[in-house]
Amino acid sequence: MLNHLVSYAAICSILWIGSMHAQYACDIVKFKYGSVCRCTEDYCDTIAPLGTIPTSQAALYESTSELAGTHRLTRLTNLEFQSQMNPNISSLLRINYTAKYQTILGFGGAFTDASGIVARQISDKLQSKLLSQYFGEGGISYNIGRIPMVGCDFSTYSYTYDAVPNDFELNDFSISMDLPIKIPFIKSAIAMSRGVSHTAEPPQQPIFQ
Ligand SMILES: *[C@@H]1O[C@H](CO)[C@@H](O)[C@H](O)[C@H]1NC(C)=O
Numbered sequence: 001m002l003n004h005l006v007s008y009a010a011i012c013s014i015l016w017i018g019s020m021h022a023q024y025a026c027d028i029v030k031f032k033y034g035s036v037c038r039c040t041e042d043y044c045d046t047i048a049p050l051g052t053i054p055t056s057q058a059a060l061y062e063s064t065s066e067l068a069g070t071h072r073l074t075r076l077t078n079l080e081f082q083s084q085m086n087p088n089i090s091s092l093l094r095i096n097y098t099a100k101y102q103t104i105l106g107f108g109g110a111f112t113d114a115s116g117i118v119a120r121q122i123s124d125k126l127q128s129k130l131l132s133q134y135f136g137e138g139g140i141s142y143n144i145g146r147i148p149m150v151g152c153d154f155s156t157y158s159y160t161y162d163a164v165p166n167d168f169e170l171n172d173f174s175i176s177m178d179l180p181i182k183i184p185f186i187k188s189a190i191a192m193s194r195g196v197s198h199t200a201e202p203p204q205q206p207i208f209q
């Protein structure tokens with residue numbers, strides 16, 4: 001999750017999108033090579049949630065542009081699907097309803113030791129704001145979390161859940177390393193999201209395997 005940068009160029013007007021939810025504008029901070037949206041314990045910008053849209057329409061979100069105002073992602077007017085070709089438009093998205101390919105389960109990020117260790121250095125309230133930027137409805141609504149079981153290349157050291165040779169009874173099995181770092185963030189993400197699926201992947205196996 002933290003492996004993504006929460007920084008987007010932005011410009012200067014506050015947009016209210018029709019009757020949709022208001023977005024909280026970016027508190028823009030400019031640096032030499034770009035700008036970021038500043039989040040504090042008391043304030044963080046948000047993205048207008050998707051809500052329900054008619055099946056004949058598609059929602060349109062735009063990142064950084066002249067129209068983006070002070071939002072990182074701005075919701076523009078819905079697109080309307082049309083069965084007839086309009087000769088006036090310059091770009092065309094043709095949808096074939098009968099041709100179906102793979103199902104998209106969603107989008108997400110990884111709960112690594114590295115992201116947890118970094119995030120724990122800020123206050124609890126700010127951690128919650130940070131997580132909601134990814135998994136909350138006012139954020140980008142991630143719905144998938146990847147969990148490295150045991151240590152991975154984003155850990156500070158190599159570990160497994162059972163490092164005792166020949167412990168086939170798993171008497172020394174323990175997830176104690178994950179209790180302070182990964183698990184609290186996973187629980188918070190579940191609580192603040194509309195539903196997160198998790199995939200658990202074992203980058204390292206017990207040494208006796
Ligand atoms: C295309 O543009 C012309 C000129 O503005 C307009 O008269 C016409 O109705 C438009 N066609 C469609 C399908 O919107």
Ligand SMILES: *[C@@H]1O[C@H](CO)[C@@H](O)[C@H](O)[C@H]1NC(C)=O
Binds near residue numbers: 096097098099100
């Ligand atoms: C739409 O997809 C179906 C199934 O793949 C195909 O048979 C058909 O030719 C496609 N129609 C168009 C207009 O491309």
